[in-house]
Amino acid sequence: xxxxxxxxxxxxxxxxxxxxxxxxxxxxxxxxxxxxxxxxxxxxxxxxxxxxxxxxxxxxxxxxxxxxxxxxxxxxxxxxxxxxxxxxxxxxxxxxxxxxxxxxxxxxxxxxxxxxxxxxxxxxxxxxxxxxxxxxxxxxxxxxxxxxxxxxxxxxxxxxxxxxxxxxxxxxxxxxxxxxxxxxxxxxxxxxxxxxxxxxxxxxxxxxxxxxxxxxxxxxxxxxxxxxxxxxxxxxxxxxxxxxxxxxxxxxxxxxxxxxxxxxxxxxxxxxxxxxxxxxxxxxxxxxxxxxxxxxxxxxxxxxxxxxxxxxx
Amino acid sequence: xxxxxxxxxxxxxxxxxxxxxxxxxxxxxxxxxxxxxxxxxxxxxxxxxxxxxxxxxxxxxxxxxxxxxxxxxxxxxxxxxxxxxxxxxxxxxxxxxxxxxxxxxxxxxxxxxxxxxxxxxxxxxxxxxxxxxxxxxxxxxxxxxxxxxxxxxxxxxxxxxxxxxxxxxxxxxxxxxxxxxxxxxxxxxxxxxxxxxxxxxxxxxxxxxxxxxxxxxxxxxxxxxxxxxxxxxxxxxxxxxxxxxxxxxxxxxxxxxxxxxxxxxxxxxxxxxxxxxxxxxxxxxxxxxxxxxxxxxxxxxxxxxxxxxxxxx
Numbered sequence: 001x002x003x004x005x006x007x008x009x010x011x012x013x014x015x016x017x018x019x020x021x022x023x024x025x026x027x028x029x030x031x032x033x034x035x036x037x038x039x040x041x042x043x044x045x046x047x048x049x050x051x052x053x054x055x056x057x058x059x060x061x062x063x064x065x066x067x068x069x070x071x072x073x074x075x076x077x078x079x080x081x082x083x084x085x086x087x088x089x090x091x092x093x094x095x096x097x098x099x100x101x102x103x104x105x106x107x108x109x110x111x112x113x114x115x116x117x118x119x120x121x122x123x124x125x126x127x128x129x130x131x132x133x134x135x136x137x138x139x140x141x142x143x144x145x146x147x148x149x150x151x152x153x154x155x156x157x158x159x160x161x162x163x164x165x166x167x168x169x170x171x172x173x174x175x176x177x178x179x180x181x182x183x184x185x186x187x188x189x190x191x192x193x194x195x196x197x198x199x200x201x202x203x204x205x206x207x208x209x210x211x212x213x214x215x216x217x218x219x220x221x222x223x224x225x226x227x228x229x230x231x232x233x234x235x236x237x238x239x240x241x242x243x244x245x246x247x248x249x250x251x252x253x254x255x256x257x258x259x260x261x262x263x264x265x266x267x268x269x270x271x272x273x274x275x276x277x278x279x280x281x282x283x284x285x286x287x288x289x290x291x292x293x294x295x296x297x298x299x300x301x302x303x304x305x306x307x308x309x310x311x312x313x
Numbered sequence: 314x315x316x317x318x319x320x321x322x323x324x325x326x327x328x329x330x331x332x333x334x335x336x337x338x339x340x341x342x343x344x345x346x347x348x349x350x351x352x353x354x355x356x357x358x359x360x361x362x363x364x365x366x367x368x369x370x371x372x373x374x375x376x377x378x379x380x381x382x383x384x385x386x387x388x389x390x391x392x393x394x395x396x397x398x399x400x401x402x403x404x405x406x407x408x409x410x411x412x413x414x415x416x417x418x419x420x421x422x423x424x425x426x427x428x429x430x431x432x433x434x435x436x437x438x439x440x441x442x443x444x445x446x447x448x449x450x451x452x453x454x455x456x457x458x459x460x461x462x463x464x465x466x467x468x469x470x471x472x473x474x475x476x477x478x479x480x481x482x483x484x485x486x487x488x489x490x491x492x493x494x495x496x497x498x499x500x501x502x503x504x505x506x507x508x509x510x511x512x513x514x515x516x517x518x519x520x521x522x523x524x525x526x527x528x529x530x531x532x533x534x535x536x537x538x539x540x541x542x543x544x545x546x547x548x549x550x551x552x553x554x555x556x557x558x559x560x561x562x563x564x565x566x567x568x569x570x571x572x573x574x575x576x577x578x579x580x581x582x583x584x585x586x587x588x589x590x591x592x593x594x595x596x597x598x599x600x601x602x603x604x605x606x607x608x609x610x611x612x613x614x615x616x617x618x619x620x621x622x623x624x625x626x
Contacts, residue, residue, distance in 0.1 A: 023518040153525060155518030155538075163525055163534075194507040200544065203513060204520045205336040205468030211521045212466060212476055215528035221476075231513065 069131030149306025223256025382444030462619025536569025
C-alpha cells in the first residue's frame with residue numbers, strides 16, 4: 001500500500017561509547033527529529049519548512065542531509081515525481097547527539113513509507129549514509145542505532161556490518177550538553193593518525209569487556225570499560241571544558257561510567273537507576289554552572305524502538 | 314586437608330585468537346602437561362625428572378618456568394620446606410600451544426593442592442605469571458585459560474582482569490604445527506610499535522564482533538571476525554611458511570576462520586563440526602607436505618575443565 005504523505009520520527013543517538021570509537025552507538029529515548037514527506041507532481045526536492053534549527057541548516061536541497069538522503073532513495077526507486085519535506089529538528093546541532101543522522105533517517109523512513117515500506121530499517125542504511133556523509137563522512141555509528149534503536153555494533157558501512165547488541169533493561173543515562181561549539185570536523189582533526197601497539201591492546205581489551213558486559217547485563221563492568229578510552233578522549237579533552245570535573249562529579253553522584261557523546265560536547269553518564277541518573281544530571285549541570293556555562297541536561301534511557309512512522313495518508 | 318604429594322594436569326592453550334591479540338585465549342582438549350610435586354624436608358626446589366621436552370628445558374630451578382612459579386607460591390606461603398618436581402611435558406616448546414603457561418600452571422596447581430587448595434584457580438594467576446614472565450613477559454592470555462579452561466578475556470594481568478567468555482558447544486578446532494621454529498621473542502620483535510587509527514577502528518570492531526559472536530553462539534560470525542586480524546598476522550606472516558595456502562586449504566575444506574595460535578607456528582582453524590575439523594586438519598597437513606615440511610595435526614575442542622588435580626596423597 002502506498003501513500004502520498006507520511007510523517008516519521010528518528011531518535012537522538014550517541015556514537016563512540018568511550019572505548020567504542022567509531023564502532024558502537026545507541027539510541028536515546030525522548031529526543032528526536034520529525035519530518036513529513038509529501039509527493040509532488042513536479043520533480044525535485046523542496047523544503048516547505050524547517051523548524052527548530054534556529055535557521056542554521058541549509059535550505060538548499062543539495063546541501064541538507066535530509067534531502068540528500070531522500071534524493072539517494074528517490075534515485076534508487078527511479079522516481080520521476082518530486083517531494084516536499086517539512087523538517088522539525090528536535091535535536092540540537094553539533095552537540096554529539098546525532099542530529100545529522102536523525103535528519104538523514106527521518107526523511108528516508110518517511111519516504112520508505114510512501115512506497116509501502118519496501119525496505120527494512122536495516123536496508124535503508126545506504127541511503128541515510130549518503131546524507132550523513134555530507135557532514136561527517138561515511139560513518140554508520142549514529143545512523144544505525146537511529147534506524148534500528150537500541151545499541152548497535154557497526155563494524156563497517158555495509159548493511160550486514162550492523163549487529164544489534166543487547167541493551168540492559170536497567171540502564172539509565174544522564175546527559176549534559178554545555179553550550180560550547182565542538183564542530184565535528186575539528187573533533188576529527190585532533191584525532192591521532194597512529195596509536196601505540198599497547199594502546200591498541202588496551203583498547204581492544206576494553207571493547208571486549210564492554211560487549212561482554214552488555215551481554216551479561218553487568219552495568220558495573222560496562223561503566224568501567226566504557227570510561228577507559230585512551231584514544232579519542234585524550235585527544236579531544238581540551239575541546240570539552242570541565243571534562244575532568246564533570247567525570248568526578250558524575251561518579252560522586254553515583255554514575256558507573258562517563259564518556260563523550262559522539263564528538264561532544266555532550267557528556268553521557270551511565271547509571272543503574274533512574275533516580276540516580278536525575279541526580280547525576282543535576283551534578284553535571286552544577287559543574288558547568290560553576291564554569292559560567294549554561295547547559296541542557298536530561299536523564300533518559302535507551303530507545304529500543306528506533307525510527308518510527310507516526311502517520312501516513 | 315593437606316598432602317605431601319600431588320599430581321596435576323594443565324591443558325594446551327592458544328592465545329591471541331586472531332584479532333584478539335594479547336587479550337583472548339582458549340584451552341584445548343586432549344593435550345597438556347603433567348607434574349607431580351612432593352614436599353621435601355630440605356629447602357629448595359629440585360627437578361627429580363623432566364620428560365617429553367627432548368632435553369631442551371633448563372634443569373636449573375631458577376631458569377625453569379615451573380620452578381619459578383612454584384617458588385613464588387612457596388615464598389608467598391612462607392614455606393620453609395622444599396619441593397621436588399617431576400614434570401612431564403606433553404606440549405611441544407615454542408609452538409604457539411602455551412607450553413610455558415602449562416609448565417607454570419601445572420606446578421602451581423599441584424602445589425596449591427598440597428596445602429588443601431587454599432586458593433581458587435583464578436587466585437593462582439599471579440604466581441603463574443611469575444614463571445610465564447621468564448619466557449614471554451607478563452602476559453596472562455595463555456595462563457588464564459590454562460588455569461580456568463574455556464575461552465577467557467584477559468584485559469590486564471590482575472586477577473580481576475580475567476573474564477570467562479562463553480565457548481559455543483559446537484565449536485571444533487583443527488590444528489597444524491609445522492616443524493619450523495618461531496621463537497616467541499622474535500615473533501614479538503616484529504610487531505609494529507604503532508598502528509594507524511583506522512586499523513584500531515577496524516580491529517576494535519572485529520574484537521567486538523568476536524565477543525558478540527561467542528555470546529550468541531554464532532560460529533560463522535566468530536570465524537569471520539577472528540580471521541580478519543590486521544595487526545599481528547601481517548607482521549608475522551613471513552615467520553610462518555605457507556600461511557596463505559594453509560588458510561585457503563582450510564577454508565576449502567570447510568573451516569570458518571583461521572588464525573595463528575599465539576606466536577605461531579601452530580595454525581588454528583575453527584569449524585562447526587568434528588568431521589569437518591578432521592578433514593581441515595588433513596588439508597592443512599597436505600599443504601605443509603607439499604612444502605616439504607613435516608607437521609603435527611589434530612582436531613580437538615575447547616577444554617572447559619582447565620587445570621585439574623589428578624591425585625594427591
